[in-house]
Amino acid sequence: AQSVTQLDSHVSVSEGTPVLLRCNYSSSYSPSLFWYVQHPNKGLQLLLKYTSAATLVKGINGFEAEFKKSETSFHLTKPSAHMSDAAEYFCVVRYSGGSNYKLTFGKGTLLTVNP
Template identity: 90%
Template sequence: AQSVTQLDSHVSVSEGTPVLLRCNYSSSYSPSLFWYVQHPNKGLQLLLKYTSAATLVKGINGFEAEFKKSETSFHLTKPSAHMSDAAEYFCARSRFSGGYNKLIFGAGTRLAVHP
């Protein structure tokens, strides 16, 4: 099955410390991969996406993610967490099938940032 697994449902960090949100995908080829962020009662906002160019992708708000084909991973990182980073994060992969582009989402990781 082609799916996305977010390895942690909750991550808690202190402000100023690094953030690591883990995502693994399964696919028979190198898909396009995305990270979205959702703040409370808001829609999803794109953080970054990988589309088979550079394996290290930089996004908004200091986030970046590295595509590792050998590990089928696309983990999201940030060197120093800010209180405003507290939100839910979704990893997603694209799948083009049946004439349309479908996004397959992971279950999400809730990031808490403590002072």
């Protein structure tokens, strides 16, 4: 079965320091990959997506992610954390050849930003 793994359920950083949220997916030809963010009591919002174009993808709020096929990874990074980045982050995969609607969600990583 296709899967996506977020390696950390909780990441804590200090304001102004770099953020790294890790995501690995099970190998497949041409996956589409997404990162979504969910602030408390809100729905999910798209941060960025990879759809077989440039491997380094820039998203909103200074986040970016790099698709590494050799490592089957799509880690999310930000150079300098802000208090407003505190939220839950979900890595999502859609596999080519599968159903158009079938998205596989990771279990989420809760990001805490300390002052």
